[in-house]
Amino acid sequence: xxxxxxxxxxxxxxxxxxxxxxxxxxxxxxxxxxxxxxxxxxxxxxxxxxxxxxxxxxxxxxxxxxxxxxxxxxxxxxxxxxxxxxxxxxxxxxxxxxxxxxxxxxxxxxxxxxxxxxxxxxxxxxxxxxxxxxxxxxxxxxxxxxxxxxxxxxxxxxxxxxxx
Numbered sequence: 001x002x003x004x005x006x007x008x009x010x011x012x013x014x015x016x017x018x019x020x021x022x023x024x025x026x027x028x029x030x031x032x033x034x035x036x037x038x039x040x041x042x043x044x045x046x047x048x049x050x051x052x053x054x055x056x057x058x059x060x061x062x063x064x065x066x067x068x069x070x071x072x073x074x075x076x077x078x079x080x081x082x083x084x085x086x087x088x089x090x091x092x093x094x095x096x097x098x099x100x101x102x103x104x105x106x107x108x109x110x111x112x113x114x115x116x117x118x119x120x121x122x123x124x125x126x127x128x129x130x131x132x133x134x135x136x137x138x139x140x141x142x143x144x145x146x147x148x149x150x151x152x153x154x155x156x157x158x159x160x161x162x163x164x
Contacts, residue, residue: 047074050093058087058095083126099130099141107140108155119144 047067051074055065065076065087073088073096083101090096104112107127115124124144131138139158140151150158 045069045074047076047089048091048093051089051091054089054093054095055087095133097130097132099128102127102129102140108151108153110155110157111140111142111151114149114151114157115142115144 045067047069055062055076059078062078065078068075068077070088073090076087076089077084078087079085080100082103085098085100087098088096107129111127115122122145124142126143128141128143129138130141138153140153140155141161142149142151148161150161152158
């Protein structure tokens with residue numbers, strides 16, 4: 001059984017590319033690749049060597065963090081557990097702070113209680129634990145419903161802050 005009669009079938013002919021078509025195709029692919037890769041690393045920078053060396057003292061096994069410059073600090077963004085963490089340094093490589101995402105079981109119970117009382121049925125966007133070298137000024141940061149609240153290391157609310 002023939003599906004198409006012979007008169008409707010075309011004879012197979014090889015596809016011929018001109019040099020102009022090949023060059024245009026190459027240029028189009030190159031432009032797309034350059035645009036795509038630069039868009040992905042738009043905010044990535046190369047920090048000073050002292051900063052990179054300090055980072056690798058903390059985490060010698062993490063080879064390629066994504067570096068960003070925020071004001072006068074250099075931030076290394078890297079995978080930690082299920083989320084992204086940040087380690088910040090000044091230009092001389094001194095550690096300024098570390099910020100990690102925390103789950104419900106890793107935070108004081110007063111933070112989930114605050115969430116349930118003030119935002120019933122709303123799931124927090126993220127909760128961060130930020131701590132500093134002095135280990136006394138650590139705080140939790142709750143991001144929920146486009147608002148940000150800070151809690152001390154014991155879970156007592158400090159204040160609401162602007163979400164930058």
